[in-house]
Amino acid sequence: MSTPKAEACEQTTLQITGMTCAACATRIEKGLKKIDGVTDANVNLALEKATVTFDPKLTNVSEMEGKVVQLGYDTVKEAVELQITGMTCAACATRIEKGLNKLSGVTGANVNLALETAHVEYNPAMVDVRDIQNKVTQLGYKAEPKEEVMDAGQRRQKEITKQKRKFFISAILALPLLWSMVSHFSFMSWIWLPDLFMNPWFQLALATPVQFYIGGHFYVGAYKALVNKSANMDVLIALGTSAAYFYSLYLTVEWASNGAGHHGPDMYYETSAVLITLVLLGKLFEMLAKGRTSEAIKTLMGLQAKTALVVRDGVEQSVPIEEVVVGDIVIVRPGDKIAVDGEIIEGRTSVDESMLTGESLPVEKQTGDTVIGATLNKNGVIRIAATKVGKDTALAQIIKVVEEAQGSKAPIQRIADVISGIFVPIVVGIAIVAFLIWYFFVSPGEFAQALEIGIAVLVIACPCALGLATPTSIMAGSGRAAEFGILFKGGEHLETTHLINTVVLDKTGTVTKGKPELTDIIVQGIDEQSFLSIVGTAEKNSEHPLAEAIVSGIINKGIELGNTDEFEAIPGFGISAVVNGQKVLAGTRKLMTKYNISFEDALPQMEQLEESGKTAMLIAIDDKYAGLVAVADTIKETSKEAVERLKKMGIEVVMITGDNGRTAAAIAKEAGIDHVLAEVLPEGKAEEVKKLQAQGKKVAMVGDGINDAPALAIADIGMAVGTGTDVAMETADVTLMRGDLNSIPDAIYMSRKTMKNINQNFFWALGYNSIGIPVAALGLLAPWVAGAAMALSSVSVVLNALRLQRIKLGKNGASKL
Numbered sequence: 001m002s003t004p005k006a007e008a009c010e011q012t013t014l015q016i017t018g019m020t021c022a023a024c025a026t027r028i029e030k031g032l033k034k035i036d037g038v039t040d041a042n043v044n045l046a047l048e049k050a051t052v053t054f055d056p057k058l059t060n061v062s063e064m065e066g067k068v069v070q071l072g073y074d075t076v077k078e079a080v081e082l083q084i085t086g087m088t089c090a091a092c093a094t095r096i097e098k099g100l101n102k103l104s105g106v107t108g109a110n111v112n113l114a115l116e117t118a119h120v121e122y123n124p125a126m127v128d129v130r131d132i133q134n135k136v137t138q139l140g141y142k143a144e145p146k147e148e149v150m151d152a153g154q155r156r157q158k159e160i161t162k163q164k165r166k167f168f169i170s171a172i173l174a175l176p177l178l179w180s181m182v183s184h185f186s187f188m189s190w191i192w193l194p195d196l197f198m199n200p201w202f203q204l205a206l207a208t209p210v211q212f213y214i215g216g217h218f219y220v221g222a223y224k225a226l227v228n229k230s231a232n233m234d235v236l237i238a239l240g241t242s243a244a245y246f247y248s249l250y251l252t253v254e255w256a257s258n259g260a261g262h263h264g265p266d267m268y269y270e271t272s273a274v275l276i277t278l279v280l281l282g283k284l285f286e287m288l289a290k291g292r293t294s295e296a297i298k299t300l301m302g303l304q305a306k307t308a309l310v311v312r313d314g315v316e317q318s319v320p321i322e323e324v325v326v327g328d329i330v331i332v333r334p335g336d337k338i339a340v341d342g343e344i345i346e347g348r349t350s351v352d353e354s355m356l357t358g359e360s361l362p363v364e365k366q367t368g369d370t371v372i373g374a375t376l377n378k379n380g381v382i383r384i385a386a387t388k389v390g391k392d393t394a395l396a397q398i399i400k401v402v403e404e405a406q407g408s409k410a411p412i413q414r415i416a417d418v419i420s421g422i423f424v425p426i427v428v429g430i431a432i433v434a435f436l437i438w439y440f441f442v443s444p445g446e447f448a449q450a451l452e453i454g455i456a457v458l459v460i461a462c463p464c465a466l467g468l469a470t471p472t473s474i475m476a477g478s479g480r481a482a483e484f485g486i487l488f489k490g491g492e493h494l495e496t497t498h499l500i501n502t503v504v505l506d507k508t509g510t511v512t513k514g515k516p517e518l519t520d521i522i523v524q525g526i527d528e529q530s531f532l533s534i535v536g537t538a539e540k541n542s543e544h545p546l547a548e549a550i551v552s553g554i555i556n557k558g559i560e561l562g563n564t565d566e567f568e569a570i571p572g573f574g575i576s577a578v579v580n581g582q583k584v585l586a587g588t589r590k591l592m593t594k595y596n597i598s599f600e601d602a603l604p605q606m607e608q609l610e611e612s613g614k615t616a617m618l619i620a621i622d623d624k625y626a627g628l629v630a631v632a633d634t635i636k637e638t639s640k641e642a643v644e645r646l647k648k649m650g651i652e653v654v655m656i657t658g659d660n661g662r663t664a665a666a667i668a669k670e671a672g673i674d675h676v677l678a679e680v681l682p683e684g685k686a687e688e689v690k691k692l693q694a695q696g697k698k699v700a701m702v703g704d705g706i707n708d709a710p711a712l713a714i715a716d717i718g719m720a721v722g723t724g725t726d727v728a729m730e731t732a733d734v735t736l737m738r739g740d741l742n743s744i745p746d747a748i749y750m751s752r753k754t755m756k757n758i759n760q761n762f763f764w765a766l767g768y769n770s771i772g773i774p775v776a777a778l779g780l781l782a783p784w785v786a787g788a789a790m791a792l793s794s795v796s797v798v799l800n801a802l803r804l805q806r807i808k809l810g811k812n813g814a815s816k817l
Contacts, residue, residue, distance in 0.1 A: 009039055009053050009054060009055055009056075010053070010054060010055075010056050011051065011052065011053050011054075012051075012052050012054070012061050012064070012104075012105075012123075012125075012126055013049055013050065013051050013052075013123075013125035013126060013407070014049065014050040014052065014061075014064060014065065014068065014075050014123065014125060015048060015049055015075060015076035015123070015124060015125045016028065016043070016048050016049065016050055016068060016073055016074070016075055016076070017048065017073065017074045017075070017076060018072065018073040018074055018221065019043075019045055019048060019073060020221060020232055020233040020234055020464070021045070021232050021233035021420065021462060021463045021464045021466075021467050022045060022416055022417070022419075022420030022423075022463050022464070022466050022467025022468075023225075023230065023231060023232040023233065023420045023421065023423065023424055023463060023467075024045070024073070024225075024232045024233075024467075025043040025044070025045040025417075025420075025467060026043075026417050026420050026421050027071060027225070027228065027230045027232070028041075028043045028050060028068060028071055028073060029041050029042065029043045029050070029417070031067050031068070031070075031071045031228075032050065032052055032064060032067060032068070034067075035054075035059050035063060035064065035067055036058050036059060037054050037055040037056075037057070037058025037059035038052055038053070038054045038055075038059060038064070039053045039054060039055065040052070040053040041053075042407075042408065042409045044406075044407050044408075044409065044471050045467045045468060045471055046468055046471035046472045046475055047406060047407050047471065047475065049125060049407050050064075050068070051404075051407055051408070052064055061105075061107070061123065061126075062107065065107075070228075071224070071228050072221065072223075072224025072225060072227065072228055073224075075123070076123075076124060076125075076155070077107060077121050077122070077123060077124075078121070078122055078123075078124045079119065079120065079121045079122075080119075080120050080122070080129050080132065080145055080146075081117055081118070081119055081145070081146040082117065082118040082119075082120060082132070082133070082136070082143040082144065082145060082146065083116060083117060083143065083144045083145075083146050084096065084111065084116050084117060084118050084136065084141055084142070084143050085116065085141065085142045085143075085144075086140065086141035086142055087111075087113055087116060087141060089113075090113055092113070092141070093111040093112070093113040094111075095139060096109075096111045096118060096136060096139055096141060097109050097110065097111040097118075099135055099136075099138075099139045100118065100120055100132065100135060100136070103122075103127060103131065103132065103135050104126055104127060105122050105123045105125075105126030105127030105131075106120060106121070106122045106123075106127060106132065107121045107122060107123060108120070108121040109121075117146070118136075118143065120132055129145055130322040130390070133145075134390075156287070156291055159287065160284070160287050160288065160291070163280065163283060163284045163287060164284060166214050166280055167277065167280040167281055167284055169209075169214060170210050170214040170273070170276060170277040170280055171277050171281075173206045173207075173209060173210050173214075173273065174206070174207075174210060174270070174273040174274050174276075174277045176197050176202075176206060177197075177203060177206055177207060177269055177270035177273050177274065178270055178273075178274050178784075179197060180197040180198055180203070180270065200248075200251070200252040200255055200256075200267055201252070201256075203248070203252075203267050203269040203270075204248075204249065204252055204269065206269070206273065207245060207248070207269035207270075207272060207273045210272070210273040210276050210277070211241060211242075211245050211272055211273070211276070214276055214277075214280070215237070215238075215241060215272075215276040217234075218234045218237045218238045218241070218276070219234075219238050220234075221233075221234030221235075221238075222234040222235045222237075222238035222239075231424035231425055231428065232424060232463075233424075233462045233463065233464055235424055235428070236424060236427065236428070236458045236459065236461065236462050237275070237276070237279060237458075237459070237462070239428065239431075239458050240272075240275065240454075240455040240458040240459045240783065241271075241272035241275050241276055241455075242272070243451055243454065243455055244268040244269070244271035244272040244275075244451070244452075244455055244783065245268075245269065245272040247268060247447075247448070247451055248267045248268045248269045248271075248272075251266075251267060252267070266448070268448070268451070268452070270784070271452070271455060271782075271783045271784060274784040274787065275455075275459060275783060275784060275787040278784065278787040278788050278790075278791045279787060279790070279791055281791055282464075282790065282791025282792065282794050282795055283791075283794075285791075285794075285795040285798075286464075286468070286794050286795055286798055289472075289795065289798035289799055289802060292802055292805070299483060300395065300398060300399050300402065300482065301399060303337075303355055303374040303395060304321060304337075304373070304374055304395060305321055305336070305337040305338070305339040305373070305374065306320070306321060307319065307320055307321060307339070308320075308321055308324045308328075308330050308339035308340065309330065309331045309332070309333070309336075310324060310328045310329060310330050310331070311328075311329040311330075311331065311383075312328070316331060321339055321340070322390065324339060324340050324386055324389050325386065325389060326386055326387060326388070326389055327385065327386060328385075328386045328389075329345070329383055329384070329385060329386075330342060330383070330384050330385075330386055331381065331382075331383055332349075332371075332377045332381070332382050332383075332384060333377070333381055334349070334377060334378065334379050334380060334381065335376075335377065335378075336376075336377050337373075337374055337375070337376055337377070338351070338371050338372065338373055338374065338375050338376070338377055338384070339373060339386075340373045340384075340386045340387075340388060340389045340393055341370070341371070341372055341373050341386070341387055341388035341389075341392075341393045341394055342370070342371055342373075342384035342385050342386045342387050342388075343368065343369070343370050343371075343384060343385050343387055344365055344366065344367050344368065344369050344370075344371060344382050344383070344384050345367060345383050345384065345385050346367060346382065346383040347366075347367070347380055347381055347382035347383055348364075348365065348366045348367070348380050348382070349364075349365050349377055349378060349379055349380030349381070349382050350362035350363060350364050350365065350378045350379055350380070351363050351365050351371055351375050351376065351377055351378060352375060352376040352378055353372065353375045355374060355375060355376075356372060356374075356375065356394070356485070356722070356737055356738075362378050365382070370387070371384055372393075372394045372395070373388075373393040373394065373395055374393075374395045398482070398487060398737070401482075401487045401489055401735070402478060402479060402482045402487065404489065404490065405474070405478040405482075405487070405488045405489060405490055405491065405493075405494065406474060406475040406478055406479060408474070408490040408491040408492065409470075409471075409474075409491055409492075410470055410474055410491035410492055410494065410495040410758070411492055411495055412470055412495055412755075412758060412762075413470040413471070413491070415762070416466050416467060416469060416470060416762070419463070419466060419766075420463050420466055420467060423461075423463045423466070424463065427457065427458065427461040427773070428458070430457055430461075430773060430777065431454045431455075431457040431458045431461075432454065434450075434453050434454055434457050434776075434777040435450045435451065435453065435454035436450075438450035438453050438454075438779065442779075449779070452779075452782065452783055453776065453777065453779050455783040455786075456776035456781045456782065456783045456785075456786040457773055457776045457777050457786075459776075459783055459786045459787050459790055460769075460772040460773060460775075460776045460781065460786035460787075460789055460790050461769055461772065461773050461776075461790075462790045463765075463769075464790070464793070464794040465761070465764065465765035465768065465793040465794045465796070465797045466762075466765040466766070466769075468761070468765075468794060468797045468798060468801075469758060469761035469762050469764075469765050469797055470491075470758050470761070470762075472761070472797065472798050472801035472802075473754055473757045473758045473761060473800075473801045473804065474491045474494060474754065474758075475801070476754075476757075476801045476802055476803075476804040476805050477494060477750060477751075477753065477754030477757065477801075477804045478491070478494055478754075479805070480750065480804050480805050480807055481494075481746075481747065481750045481809075484743070484746060484809045484810070485722070485736065485737035485738045485743060486734065486735075486736060486737070486743055486746060486747045486750065486809075487722075487734065487735040487736075487737065488733070488734055488747075488751075489732075489733055489734065489735070490733075493717060493733040493734055494750075494751055494754055495751070495754075495755060496698075496716060496717055496733075496751075497700070497717050497733075497734065497747055497748055497750075497751035498748065498751035498752040498754075498755045499698045499716070500651065500698050500699070500700045500716065500717055500748055500751075501650065501651055501652065501697055501698050502651065502652045502653075502654065502692055502697040502698065502699045502700070503646055503651055503652070503653050503654070503699075503700045503702060503744060504654045504655075504656050504677075504688070504689060504692070504699060504700070504701045504702065504711070504715070505653065505654065505655050505656070505673070505702050505703075505741070506655075506656060506657065506685075506701075506702060506703035506704065506708050507655055507656070507657035507659060507664065507667060508545055508546075508633060508657065508659075509545065509703075509704040509721065510702055510703055510704055510721055510741070511635055511636065511639050511655060511667065511668075511671050511673070511741070512633040512634060512635050512636065512639075512667065513633060513634055513635070513636055514545050514633065514704070515545070515549070515633070516545060516546055516549040516615070516631040516632055516633035517549055517552075517553060517631060517632060517633075518549055518550050518552070518553025518554065518629060518630075518631050519614055519630050519631060519632045520609060520614065520616070520628075520629065520630035521627070521628075521629050521630075522602070522605055522627050522628050522629075523626065523627035524601070524602070524625060524626060524627050525624075525626060526621070526626050526627065529559060531619070531626060531627055532554045532557065532559050533554075533559050533560065533561060533562070534579050534580075534582065534584055534621060535550065535554065535584070535586060535619055535629060536550065536551050536554035536555065536559060536561045537561045537562045537563065537564060537577075537579045538564060538567070538575060538577035538579050538584040538586055539551050539575065539586060540561055540564075541564055541567040541569075541575075541577070542567075542569055542575050543569075544569070545633070546615060546617070546631050546633075547575070549631045549633075550617075550629055550631060553631075562579065562580065564577045564578060564579055565577075565578040565579065565580075565581070566578040570587065570591065571681065571682050571683075571707065572588075572590070572658050572681035572682060572684075573587050573588055573590050573591040573594065574586050574587015574588055574591040574617065575587060582621055582622055583621070583622055583623065584619070584620070584621055585597065585618075585619070585620040586617055586618070586619050586620075586629075587617055587618065588617070588618070588660065588679075589618065589660070590679075591618070592618050592620060592625070595620070595623065596623075597618075597620045597623060597624070597625055598625060599618050599620075599625045601625070602618060602625060602627075602628055605628070606618070606628060607662060609630045610660055610662030610663045610666070611662050611666060612666065613632060613663060613666035613667055613670065614630040614631065614632045614663060615630065615631050615632070615633065615659055615660070615663050616628050616629070616630040616660075616663075617629055617630070617631075633667075635667060635670055635671050636739065636740070636741065638740045638741055638742050639671045639741050640670070640671050640672050641742065642740070642741035642742045642744060642745060643671050643672045643673055643741070644672060645742065645745040646744065646745050646748075647672075649745060649748065649749070651745075651748070652675065652697070653673050653674070653675065654673070654675040654676070654677060654692070655667070655668045655671070655673045655675070655676050655677070656676075656677040656680055656685055656688055656711075657676075657677070657678055657679075657680065658679065658680055658681060658682065658707075659678060659679070660678060660679055661676070661678040661679060663678075664676050664678035664679075665678070682707035682710075683710065685701075685703075685707070685708065685710065685711035686710040686711045686713075686714045688711075689701055689711050689714050689715050690714060693715075693716070698716045698717075699715045699716050699717075700715060700716065700717040700718070700719055700744070700748075701714075701715035701717075701718050701719065702719040702720075702721065702736075702741075702744060703719075703720065703721070704720060704721040708720075709731040712731045712732045713731045717733050717734060718731060718732040718733050718734070719732055719733070719734045719735075719736055719744060719747065720732035720734070720735050720736065721736050721738075721739055722735050722736055722737035722738065722739075734747055742810050746809040746810060749809065750807065750809065753804060753807055754804060757800060757801060757803070757804055760800055761797045761800055761801065764793065764796060764797060764800070765793065765797060768789070768793045772786070772789060772790075
C-alpha cells in the first residue's frame, strides 16, 4: 500500500517499456525507492506504468528516468513540433522556452525564432499536447501542432502491429523445423518430410534469424538484468534457447568436420526457434487481452463531447472541446451533449444525467442551475458559462480516479513481489541441478537428453503469470465497477472492501432522499403568519436540508421573509438568530434545555409526529416556547431493497443520525434496518464507528454530507454518495456516483468477485509452476511443450481477469455509466 504523501511531496507517472515479468517490475520499484527523495514507488506490470511519490527539493523526474534507463529499461517520451505565432523577437522565444521547460512533464523545449517553431519533448503520462498549447496561449502566443501525435491507444496498436510482424516471420521460419521434429514421433511417421528439412545447414539458416533477430531483445533484456545483478524472464528464455541453439551449432560443425553425411544428427534448432515463436505468440495474446482491460477508460472518454458551440466576440463558432476556457459562453441545443461543466445563464431545459446518476428521468434545469459536461440536453436551448474545463470537469475527475485505481497496487500484490524477487535465481538453480542429475545419474553421458530437461525447467518457470495475477484483475474489476458508477480510489480499497461485515448508513440524503418537506405547523401564543415569517427568516441562513425544507415550505405559502440581525448554527442542536430584535431559537430538545426553555406542553404532539417518521423542531422566541414545525424526509425507493441485499450477504446494517430516536426508529423500520444510533452529534459519528471497530468489525461508513467526513475517514472503508458534497467524496475511499444504495452491495460484491479472481490467478500461476517445474525436471515435458504451457499461463491469467468485465451488478442488472 502506498505511503501517505507528505505535504511537500509530489507525484509523477512514468510510462515504462521493456518490462517482461514481475521480476522487472520489482527491480524498477526497488531501484526508484533507492533514489534520495523518493518516498514511494509503485510499478504496474499490466499498465507498464510507475507511479512515484517524491520530494522535488531532493530529486526530479529526469533523475528517475535516468534510473529506469540505468536498470535496463526505457521511459516513453513523446516529441511534438509546434508552429508558434505571435513572436516578435528573441525575448519572445526565450520566454516561451522558459515557460514550457517549467511545465510539469516537459523534459525539454527548444524554440526557434527564425522558423517560428518549438520542439518539445514531454512525458505523455503527465502532460499532453493540449496542455503545452495552453501554456503557450497563457504566455500570450499561439501554438498549433505541425504533426499528429500518437496517443496511448495508438502506441499500443503500433506495438501490437510490430509484435504481429515478428511473430509471423518467426512462425514461417520455425514451421519447417517443427515439421522435422514432429515427423520423428512414431505416431506421426506417416508424414512426408523433405530431405532438405533434415539438413543441418538448412536448419541453421532457419533458426539463426529467429534466435538473434526475432529473439534479440531477450539477449538485450537478459544482459541488462544481469549487469544490474538481477534476473528476469529474459534470462530464462535466453539461457534455454541459447543452450539448444549453440549445442545444435556444435553438432552441426562436428557433422560437417566428419564429412557431412546425407542425414545430419538429431538437432535441437526447433527447440529454440519454436520456443521463441511461442513466447512471442503468448506476449501478443497478452497485449491484446491487456488492451481490453482498459475498456472502461475508453467507454468513459467516449462520453465526452468532441466540440462545443461558443460565443466569442459576439460570434457563434464551433471549437474543439479542448479549446473551451473557463468563462466561455457555450450554447447547447436540444439533443446535444453538454460540453463542459457550467452554470446556466439563459434558458430552461431538462437534462439526462443518467450517465452520472443512473436516474433515468431527465432533471429540470433553469437559470442559475449547474450542469455537468457529457450529460445530454433534452429539449431546450440553453446558454451556460463554463466553470470547469479540461481536467477539472466532473467526467475528467472520474476518469482520473479510475486510471489511478487501475494503476495502483493492492496489498496482496506484495506476495507476488516477494516471490518474483527470488524466483528466477531459484529456477536457474533447479534447472542446473536437474541437468546434472540426468547427465550423471539417470542417463549417464546423455548430454542432449539432460540439456532438454534443463531447458524445459527454465522455460516452464517464467514468472509472467505471477506478475500479471493482481494488476490485471484490479484493472478489470475497478474498470467494470466504474461502468456502474462505483469508483474505487485505489487497489487497496478494492481489496479491503470484500472484508466489510458492517455497513453504517447516514440517514439524511443517504437512506432518505435528503429533500424533506414542511408538513406540520403548531403555534402557541402567536399568529401563524408572524410565526412563520420569523422562523423562515431565522432559518434561511442555514444550509441544513431540514432548514431548506422549512424555508421552502414557508415561501410557498406566500409569506415574505426579512433579514436576520445575527445568526449562529449550532451543530447537533439547531440555530440561534436575532430577527427584528427578537431572539429566535429553532432546533432539538437539547437546544431548548441548553437555554432553559420550558417546552413540556409540546412533548405529546412532538412525540406523535416523531412516531410517524417526521422530524419536529421546537421554536422559542425571546426565551419562550412559541410552537413547532415538522418536516418529513421519505426514504429512497431503493433503500429497503439495498438493505435486504446487504443482509443476505451476511452484513450488519446500522443507521446513524443526529435526529431524535423516535423519528430515526420510524425511518429505520421502513427501510428494514434493525440497528439505530440516534441523536449522534457530527463529531460523535466517528466515535461510533470506532466503537464498532473496537468490537472487531470491519466497518464501511456511507454518507453524503460535510459532517460525515470524519467518520468516512476513520472507517475501514468510507463510501461517499456521489450526489453529495465534494468534501465527502474527497475523504472517501469509494465514491458511489449514484444516490441508489444498491451501489453499496454492488461495491462489496465487485470487491469479493475481484479478490476471488485474484486468488484464482495466484492459484493458477503458483500451481502451474509448482506442478510444471517437477514435471519438467522428471523429463516428462519437451521444451517446446513447456514453452507453449508458459505462454498459455500468462494468457489464461489475463483472460480470467477479463471475466470480471462481464459481471452484472444490481438486483436486476444496473444501467451502465
